[in-house]
Amino acid sequence: MNSRKKRIFSLIAFLLINVVIFAQQVGSNSPYSRYGYGLLSNPAMGASEAMGGISYGLRRSQQVNPGNPASYSALDSLTFIFDMGVSGHLAQMDDGSNKRDYYNGNLDYVAIQFPLLRKVGASVGLLPYSKTGYNYGGARSLSNIQYLESYRGTGGLSQIYAGLAWEPVRNLSAGFNLSYLFGSFSRSSVVTPMASSALTTEDKHRYSLRNLKYDFGLQYRYELDKTRSVTVGAVYTPGINARTEVNHSILLYSGDPYENPWLSPSGEITNDTVRGVSFQLPHTFGMGFTFSTGRLLVGLDGTYQMWNKLDYPSMLDDLAAAERFNDVIRVNGGMEYVIDPLSQNFFHRIRFRGGLSYSNAYTNFSVFDPQGNPGGMGSYREYGVTLGLGLPFRDYMSGHVSLFNIGFGYSRQQPDAEHMISQDMFKVSLNMNINELWFFKRQFN
Secondary structure (H helix, E strand, C coil): CCCHHHHHHEEEHEEEEHHHHCCCCCCCCCCCHHHCCCCEECCCCHHHHHHCCCCCCCCCCCCCCCCCHHHHHCCCCCCCEEEEEEEEEEEEECCCEEEEEEEEEEEEEEEEEEECCEEEEEEEEEEEEEEEEEECCCCCEEECEEEEEEEEEEEEEEEEEEEEEEECCCEEEEEEEEEEEEEHHHHHHEECCCCCCCEEEEEEEEEEEEEEEEEEEEEEEEEECCEEEEEHHHHHHHHEEEEEEEEEEEEEEECCCCCCCCCCEEEEEEEEEEEEEEECCCCCEEEEEEEEEEEEEEEEEEEEEEECCCCCHHHHHHCHHHHCCCEEEEEEEEEEEEEECCCCCCHHHCEEEEEEEEECCCCCEECCCCCCCCCECCCCEEEEEEEEEEEEEEECCCCCEEEEEEEEEEEEEECCCCCCCEEEEEEEEEEEEEEEEEECCCCCC
């Protein structure tokens, strides 16, 4: 009993430490993260990410799946699951005349799942919601004055969630997640004159968001025979109405405040705080299914997010409500195959995964030509393909199987307007899924 408590307290401490880590994650160099809340994250984890990001119909006793909280009740009464993922990214950007590569690495998520009662399971974890990170610009001139203009931003949203699921009748499960959504954003325009004696001007907006978020899920599993089944799942996330403060400052520096972060402002032109600014996040509807046998799993998900005309302060992007956001349709499909999950041959127990995904962007963007002239509005569509392996290792005391998951992903952000930047993203993911027999009452010490 004491050993079990120590392990639980250690994991709680580990999760609390990672709250700070998540709050500081950037993980993006995309200029498209300049608008809205940055680049959105898919809640798929580990194995489901390698299967194209499917989650709504995914119901497994050995996998944490916060994408549909109804899945937590699939856990048996003796098992404890710990799940953690990290990733590395290479982003290649091309504006038609210039190309540039960016590298990033992230701690993607941490989650645990455990039983509470018979047919009742729970999960706690940390997940990303969005990421903002960009730094771009170039030389400009005005009335024979030469200067460098740079746009820079950092921040993002993360969520700490706690979820519960119950299977009241055979094969039907309901669940919910309660999440604390939090994050800070900083967006700046920095003007540095070429004249060495001139001061650098930074025009910055800063704000933080704190709000509760809810997810409600259902899953129903229909058994075709002893080895084949179909699971249908649905998830609904209500919209969020948040109000917060936005600080706007225009400060003068003797140098670039990003290259010299120790610099104090030499002067202040403006430093105002606007209170009660409205920020909204969308209603989200998702539905999906999986078909599984003892060796094969195939799944398909569809997601609809109602972004159009949501409140967002125009002071941050100079866009009208009618042109800022798009409703989002996302489709994810994937599969997993194992030659023989009970074989003594290690290679026969490896899980082979693959998937495809499609989504349109939720934001529109102001487009300018290379001379700086306005070119209207544009957006992009994102296409993705994933591959992965699940390498099993068995606890011979309990017979439980844990997995070391490796995933490879490629996505392309394809713009729909001239003079926009296309982005190719290559991603390598590593995930440790530890499945332990924590709640077995031993008969000896």
